Amino acid sequence: MRLLRRSPLRRLLPSTVRARATAGAVLVVAAALALASFALLGLLEANLLRNAERDAMRQAETIARLAATGELQKSRMTLHGVEFVQVVNARGRVLGAYPNLAEDVPLAPVKPLRPGKQSHTWNTGPLGGEHRQRVVQVTTQTPQGLVTVFVGTSLRDVDAADDTTAAALAVGGPLLLATVALVTWRVTGRALGPVEAIRAEVAGISDRELHRRVPVPPTHDEVARLAQTMNTTLDRLESAGIRQRRFIADASHELRSPITVLRTQLEVALAVRDPELWPELIGGALQDIERLQQLCSDLLLLARIDAAQPMASARLDLGAVVRDAVAARLGDRVPVRAEPAGGITVRGSELWLARVVTNLLDNAQRFAVRRVDVALGVCGGPGGRTAVLEVTDDGPGIPPGDRERVFERFTRLDDARSRDHGGAGLGLAIARDLAAHHGGTLTAEDSPRGARLVVRLPVAEGEGPSPGAPGGVRGR
Known part of the structure; x- marks a missing residue:
């Protein structure tokens, strides 16, 4: 029952070396491509987010220094690479907002408690829109008390870069996998072609065609060495076959002679009626029988030696x-x-x-x-x-x-x-x-x-x- 449950899964697995090599290469490249894609997207977003935060932080620190020296109202605020600025005092009143921010609604409902810097990422910003916003918060001490400066920048470039990269990977990944599969299939096929030729040649060699040899590819690689080893094995098989046939022919010839002489002597003994001649005839027959025994013993010993029986x-x-x-x-x-x-x-x-x-x-x-x-x-x-x-x-x-x-x-x-x-x-x-x-x-x-x-x-x-x-x- 266990074998029956496993058989459908086994039928889904590749059954040839070429298919297994292709499937393995595609799986490895797919895993590497997935890890590389996640790493690329993460590094890209982190780099762009860091750049956006650095610009916003620089602008916030500039405004915070103006607020600390009491020159915020006297200076004309200019924005460089940011979307908005809002300045809030310790009582939650908005001291300034640029541009298009409601001056009486602070961005953060919590009042500042101590000087410091913070960063936040909002899915929707105070100005609305489709993209996330990165907001930095710098709290500083001024003559009028603690003041918090909010500076926000849009992450539209980060989102656009993420979308573009993800789309490129979504299109290029399957194309790369298809290319890897095609190249691996072709290369494996070319590499295994000589192996198939060797297999077909060996399959066609019978016990009467040991003179045939497998083709040796001119690549000087493992397959070429396999073909050379196969030909060497066929050489030994052919030599062993020739020696065996020669041995059988020689043994048959050597056995035929004493058997023929023995039969002749026995026939003569049957034909001769003189009992005085029988000892001589029987003695000759015994000599031939002894020769046969010695020959059979030698042949048996040679067979044991050829079989490499342990001594x-x-x-x-x-x-x-x-x-x-x-x-x-x-x-x-x-x-x-x-x-x-x-x-x-x-x-x-x-x-x-x-x-x-x-x-x-x-x-x-x-x-x-x-x-x-x-x-x-x-x-x-x-x-x-x-x-x-x-x-x-x-x-x-x-x-x-x-x-x-x-x-x-x-x-x-x-x-x-x-x-x-x-x-x-x-x-x-x-x-x-x-x-x-x-x-x-x-x-x-x-x-x-x-x-x-x-x-x-x-x-x-x-x-x-x-x-x-x-x-x-x-x-x-």
């Missing part, structure tokens, strides 16, 4: 992680020689860091001839110390032009790193993503012989051996 982070001894990963590889074709430094503490997931070491060792074992070396140490830098893990082999190595491409998913180099060596081309990609997830890097660097893969991870603050510890790697 269980803890302080770890990286040397212990490396030693455990090396000790678990008892059946490797080529023996691994490890020289990890101790006491290097990093923050991360033990399972994922062990996976990084395992993938690097798998890659080295696949192409090594006689040896695989693992070294772990730290190096110092302006941003803090860094743990450095190196895995080298004496195989054919990685050409300089392919040292970034080997970290792409499902990538195998044509000759040395072919499918015949096993693997789906995901090991190094997973290792680099896991290193990046821990705030580190994985790169392929120069080596006298074979491949040299280097992992750099930030050392946990306040932990780890000195850069010169045995087995450490000094800064490269």
